Amino acid sequence: MRADAEFDRLETDRLVLRRSRPEDAETISAYRSNPDVNRTQGWERTDIESVRADIEEMAARTPGQPGGWVQFSVERREDGRLVGDVGISPADGEPGVLKVGYTISPDVQGRGYATEAVRALVSFAIDTLGAEVVRAYADADNASSIRVAEKVGMHLVERSEHREGNEVWSIVRYERRRDAASR
Ligand SMILES: CC(C)(COP(=O)(O)OP(=O)(O)OC[C@H]1O[C@@H](n2cnc3c(N)ncnc32)[C@H](O)[C@@H]1OP(=O)(O)O)[C@@H](O)C(=O)NCCC(=O)NCCS
Numbered sequence: 001m002r003a004d005a006e007f008d009r010l011e012t013d014r015l016v017l018r019r020s021r022p023e024d025a026e027t028i029s030a031y032r033s034n035p036d037v038n039r040t041q042g043w044e045r046t047d048i049e050s051v052r053a054d055i056e057e058m059a060a061r062t063p064g065q066p067g068g069w070v071q072f073s074v075e076r077r078e079d080g081r082l083v084g085d086v087g088i089s090p091a092d093g094e095p096g097v098l099k100v101g102y103t104i105s106p107d108v109q110g111r112g113y114a115t116e117a118v119r120a121l122v123s124f125a126i127d128t129l130g131a132e133v134v135r136a137y138a139d140a141d142n143a144s145s146i147r148v149a150e151k152v153g154m155h156l157v158e159r160s161e162h163r164e165g166n167e168v169w170s171i172v173r174y175e176r177r178r179d180a181a182s183r
Contacts, residue, residue: 025052096132140170149174
């Protein structure tokens, strides 16, 4: 796997994926603070300052570089509106495995934006960064997230149970291998 120091943007029919910038923090904070969105992701802090600090920290990393997430903001081409964000991170201690994450603002969900953005991200991970495996985790009851993973060619690999105090929940791991037939 390699890092892409030249990364500029990924373009799809309707979207542009570009490095998140500090000035995106207000918009991203607003949708991450939505209880329905935050419930599925479990970010500890979604206030503007924390989101901005995360973006600034990630700005120092190159996509594909081990050591943490890099985030791209997803902009709609027709009006330049920031509609969501996606992230990519090498998995610790597993060479060739790249994790992806994705969020779309609730008011524009259900229009295929996540599928379109994540499909471009998966192609970038495999074709440009040379990933052997692209992986996404989701709560087992997060049907829309699982549907997006399936639509970009990922398959269920593992279901695991997690406990914290009295709380128990299931996490599913979806993966697409470089040599998979469907792209
Ligand atoms: C998951 C998420 C990114 C999907 O964004 P989106 O832009 O609405 O996704 P798309 O429109 O590309 O596709 C959603 C698919 O899920 C399906 N879906 C949505 N809700 C569903 C439900 N309750 N049950 C089954 N399928 C559902 C849609 O029908 C669509 O599939 P289809 O095209 O076959 O009809 C968005 O819901 C989100 O940000 N959720 C909160 C954060 C999150 O869970 N992120 C994923 C964890 S990494």
